[in-house]
Amino acid sequence: MIEIRDLSLAFPNPASPDGRTVVLRDFNLSVAPGEFIAIVGASGVGKSTLLRVVAGLVPPNSGAVAHARNGVSKGRRPYGLVFQDARLLPWRTVRANVAFGLEGLGLSRAERSRRAEEALALVGLADKAGRWPHQLSGGQRQRVAIARALAVDPDLLMMDEPFGALDAITRQTLQDELLDLWRRTSKTILFVTHDIDEAVYLADRVILLAGSPATVRSEDRIVTVRPRARDDSAARALATRIRDRLSDLMDGGGI
Amino acid sequence: MTSPTSPDQPGAALPTPGKRIPPSAFLAKPSRRYRGLWALLGVITFLAVWEAVPRLGLVRPVLLPPPSAIPQAFAAEVRSGAWTDAILQSLGHYLWGLVIGSVGGIAAGVLTGMSRRLEDFTSWVVRLLRPIPGLAWVPFAIIWFGVTPTAAIFIIVLGVFWINYFAALGAVQAVDRDLLELADAFGHRSTPAKLVKIVLPAASGAILAGLRTGLGQAWMSVVAAELFGVPGLGQRMMQASSLLATDIVIVYMATMALFYGLVDMGFVAVRDRMMRWKA
Numbered sequence: 213m214i215e216i217r218d219l220s221l222a223f224p225n226p227a228s229p230d231g232r233t234v235v236l237r238d239f240n241l242s243v244a245p246g247e248f249i250a251i252v253g254a255s256g257v258g259k260s261t262l263l264r265v266v267a268g269l270v271p272p273n274s275g276a277v278a279h280a281r282n283g284v285s286k287g288r289r290p291y292g293l294v295f296q297d298a299r300l301l302p303w304r305t306v307r308a309n310v311a312f313g314l315e316g317l318g319l320s321r322a323e324r325s326r327r328a329e330e331a332l333a334l335v336g337l338a339d340k341a342g343r344w345p346h347q348l349s350g351g352q353r354q355r356v357a358i359a360r361a362l363a364v365d366p367d368l369l370m371m372d373e374p375f376g377a378l379d380a381i382t383r384q385t386l387q388d389e390l391l392d393l394w395r396r397t398s399k400t401i402l403f404v405t406h407d408i409d410e411a412v413y414l415a416d417r418v419i420l421l422a423g424s425p426a427t428v429r430s431e432d433r434i435v436t437v438r439p440r441a442r443d444d445s446a447a448r449a450l451a452t453r454i455r456d457r458l459s460d461l462m463d464g465g466g467i
Numbered sequence: 468m469t470s471p472t473s474p475d476q477p478g479a480a481l482p483t484p485g486k487r488i489p490p491s492a493f494l495a496k497p498s499r500r501y502r503g504l505w506a507l508l509g510v511i512t513f514l515a516v517w518e519a520v521p522r523l524g525l526v527r528p529v530l531l532p533p534p535s536a537i538p539q540a541f542a543a544e545v546r547s548g549a550w551t552d553a554i555l556q557s558l559g560h561y562l563w564g565l566v567i568g569s570v571g572g573i574a575a576g577v578l579t580g581m582s583r584r585l586e587d588f589t590s591w592v593v594r595l596l597r598p599i600p601g602l603a604w605v606p607f608a609i610i611w612f613g614v615t616p617t618a619a620i621f622i623i624v625l626g627v628f629w630i631n632y633f634a635a636l637g638a639v640q641a642v643d644r645d646l647l648e649l650a651d652a653f654g655h656r657s658t659p660a661k662l663v664k665i666v667l668p669a670a671s672g673a674i675l676a677g678l679r680t681g682l683g684q685a686w687m688s689v690v691a692a693e694l695f696g697v698p699g700l701g702q703r704m705m706q707a708s709s710l711l712a713t714d715i716v717i718v719y720m721a722t723m724a725l726f727y728g729l730v731d732m733g734f735v736a737v738r739d740r741m742m743r744w745k746a
Contacts, residue, residue: 269651293652299645303668303744313653316660344744364653 214243214266214368214400219275220425221258221265234425235261239275241419241428243368248394248401250415252408252454254462258426259404263370266402267291279367287317287327292361294371298353300345306332306356307341313364331363332356334393351382358390362397371403375410384442387414391439408458412451413442420454422461430457532714537721540714549703554722557689557699560616564623564692565685569678572628576635576674581658581666586636593632601626602691609695619692619699626688627681634677638670672745675738682734686727 218238225233235258243249253259264270266277268291279290292313300309310328319327332338335355345353354374361369374390375383391414394401405411411418412434420430432454436444514534521528528536544550579585601622612618646665650656655664667674693701700719707715 267652269648289654291652295645295649297645299649301646301649301665301668303671305744312649312655312664315664316654346744360653 213245214241215278216241216243216266217275217278219262219265219272219277221261221270221272222425236265236272237425237427239426239428243400243402245400246398248403248414248416250403250405250411250418251421252405252411252418252458253421253426254458255406257421257423259406259421260372262421262426263293263372263402263404266368267293267370287314287319287323287364288366289313289317289364290367292364292366292369294354294357294361294369294374296373296376298345298350298357300353300356300360302345304345305341306337306343306345306348309345309356310341310360310363312360317364327363328359331359334362334397335359335389349382350378351386354378354386355389358393362393362399367400369399369401371401373405374403376405376407383410390414395438408451408454412447412454413440418450418454420457422458429461430454529711529713532717536714537717540712541718541721544715544718550718550722553698553700553703553719554726556616556697557693557701558726560619560623560692560697560699561685561689563616564620564688565627565681567620568624568627568685569631569681571624572631572681573635573674573678575628576632576637577639577662577666577670579632580636580639580670581662597629601688605692605695608692614696616697619689619697622692623685623688626684630681630684631674631677634680635670635674638673638677639666641673642666642669672742675741679731679734679738682730683727686723686730690723 217240219236219240220234220238221236222232222234224231239262241249251259251262261270265272268277300306301312304312307325307328310331311324314324314327329338329341332341335358337352337355337359340348340352340356345356348356354377358371358374361371375386378386387410393399403411403414408418416434418432418434419428421427422429432450434447434450436447440447517531518533518535520526521531521533532540541550579589604622604625608618608621612621642665646669647661650661650665655661689699690701690704693699694705696702700723704716704719707713707719
């Protein structure tokens, strides 16, 4: 269970009258274990920043992320992050890239290697463990990035537009693989995207973030049974509603 | 990976309009063996012209001895033991100067690159000291250390230090911020952890390039540092030239070229092994 309460964030901005720009205001979210939450919004609204605050990469000005760990066990990290670019370290083999987050957790080399290979097997790249990142395709690199985040067995898997840089076909494949992974690992996922169709296809709950500073403008629960069809009519209708809301907000100067 | 390479790289020659360069001049890729043959032919031509110039009386042989005279001079130098002594002495200066200068330069460059405050603190001093050529330190080297190997090593260190310092500084400052964020995201938040896991590997290519430049610079400094009397190749060359034993001068010139070639070859092999992750 993860509780995000009254999160606000401002960056110093000398050009603004009060010397700062508020990016995010009073963001609240409770995430149930195993839930798949998508956060949508226009580019630059602060979705990625929100993820970074939750992950502790950027300290918030106020608010807190409460995080009930289900049993502190060795060799785990609270969060696993997947970025839009795969962000693999080119000087490490695929296996060593996946083991990156396992270092410093007191695991033996053999144990790290085993965990990395397990995670690679989850994303279907067990046979690529010894390769260099430059020998992989874009989709494979992103799978490795997902394996790296899963390897630390996180309570929360955070994904920042992870498929945004991929071609349409690879993107669909990876979306389906992610759903399959989610089903098998029962991870809690916080997924940021600007692609509303993607959000509606993947998530249990879709949160629309808009405005400046960004606030939650709507929240929709998707009840369609899984596996879902991409052309599911209820989902399509919801996507259209969210899109309309977003364009209303933009027309109305809400952004 | 994150930054797309620009197609219009600086220095890429563009054909002027109306004056087309035949594509074959750039695109034709002769086979390996064919290219080796041309290289060999170049060497033979070079030696032939060199041999011909003194033999045809264009230049007196004492000013330019023909290559055919060199093996004999070389054998004599080796027999007298002078060659081995000079080489060992010079290699000693070279290695010490190289190691101290490179390690010092890389360490200083990496530290400065990691700390904005240290960079500001040192920036003007660096700007002041950097343009002073290593050889300008010869007077001080002699005053401080006398005509000793230490003085020679000091001169070599100075030359090598700055090359490695700037290579490492630039490389560390150019490390992708996104990779540092990645380290944060996966729990490697301390400076030492970031240094080992991200900064040093990411900067290794440019640091190694600096190191290689230093290998060459150090050789040049060896000769220069020894010309003022510290025993070694340089000193032996000065002795020989004052006796007009130009063939012996050439023996040492060739020796230097050979040693530098070997060192550089060894370095490239090690580097390629280290950088095998590069595409």
